Amino acid sequence: MTEVTHRRTDARRNHERVVAAARELFARAGLRVTVPEVAAHAGVGRATVYRSYPTKDDLVLAIAQESFADLASWTRSAVDSDMPLSAYVPDLFARLAGDHGLAEAFLEGRLVPATDLLTLIGELTARAKATGEVRGDLTTVDLRVILCGPARQLIALDEWNPAAWRRYAAMVVTALRHPR
Incomplete structure (x- = not known):
């Protein structure tokens, strides 16, 4: 050699x-x-x-791109397997709770364009609306606010206990349902 x-x-x-x-x-x-x-x-x-x-930003971007690609691939599998949105949300929160860097990058949309991921989540949402799983007036903006609000606060509070993330995921799922 x-x-x-x-x-x-x-x-x-x-x-x-x-x-x-x-x-x-x-x-x-x-x-x-x-x-x-x-x-x-x-x-x-x-x-x-x-x-x-x-720069550190170059390193963060490279790792975030890999993480987003993995997350998008997993979300594509969820779409292809007809996973209900009510099952996807807790799984998404579990993934974010287990990967601090991914969670932070997910909320820092400027780091990695998440358009593919948002499109896939939009597909899950459209199906959930069509089947009556979620409220019919749910918009993409609503979903982003409802998903990212708890995640942003959990990160800001430096709360990484998976049980806490599961609890808030359950609240998000409840918020997405039709009002009674």
């Missing part, structure tokens, strides 16, 4: 370690994790991180 090939292999391995470390730390502690913390967790120097990600 030539030295150049060896360096490329090392660089690729280090890059993978940086991405894995960033995903793990962002999931556990949110977007306030620093580049030096990511580098230390990956077992590389800061320069190694900055070579691939010149």
Whole structure:
């Protein structure tokens, strides 16, 4: 193996370690994790991180894009399997509670355009309206406010207990139903 090939292999391995470390730390502690913390967790120097990600925002964006792609794929599966919105919401809240970085990025819409995700959630909502699962006057804006309000507050309160997120997911589901 030539030295150049060896360096490329090392660089690729280090890059993978940086991405894995960033995903793990962002999931556990949110977007306030620093580049030096990511580098230390990956077992590389800061320069190694900055070579691939010149700013922390670049690193956050890369990890957030992966997380959003995973979330969109999962949501696509929910749409394809006819998952009711009343089952999707608690599962969504559970995912957000378990990944602080994803939750924060989800609410920071400027970081990653979530249009695909919102379109998929819109499909779930349209089906729920058609089947009478939710109130007929529910709009996309209503859904965003009702979903993001509790999530934003739980994040602001630094509340990551999954039971608390499940409790508020149940309240959101109740709020989506037809008034009695």
